Amino acid sequence: MSQVLDALDQQIIDLLKVNARLPIVAMAKALGCARSTAQLRLKSLEDRGIISGYTVDISVNRSRPSIQAMVLISIESQHEPEIMRALTKRHEIIKLYTVSGRYDLCAMLSTESTHELDAVIDKIRLIKGVVDTFSTILLSTKLDRPA
DSSP states (O other): OOOOOOHHHHHHHHHHHHOTTOOHHHHHHHHTSOHHHHHHHHHHHHHTTSSOOOOOOOOTTSSSOOEEEEEEEEEOGGGHHHHHHHHHTOTTEEEEEEOOSSOSEEEEEEESSHHHHHHHHHHHHTSTTEEEEEEEEEOOOSOOOOO
16 A cells, blocks of 8 residues: 655655754744644654654764675575575675666675675675675765665
């Protein structure tokens, strides 16, 4: 069952994508409505599960440098459950997608060094059922929009 969002609900979501910590008073002002209206609508979005949580977006300029890479992984489908369990246990993997095409999975990794990245990729290759990997290091972000 799809959740119907009206224009005000969508505006609230758009504001929170830019700043998830936006004070309710500032939100109401941006929406042109009463604080109580904004607060009730926000609570409704949370109660309906449309907004499932709030997160921290850590600046690239933090004290510990990181190497980010995309690793495409080809697998034997009969081993998928075990492979998924093994991959989700790796703290270096920050996102994991299924993809179409030659590869089956796309893992986004974050490590502190290329040496650590190389070691993680080696461990991924050792997982039973992993057939092939292809990796590339991300250099810079040119655009980063919330979905």
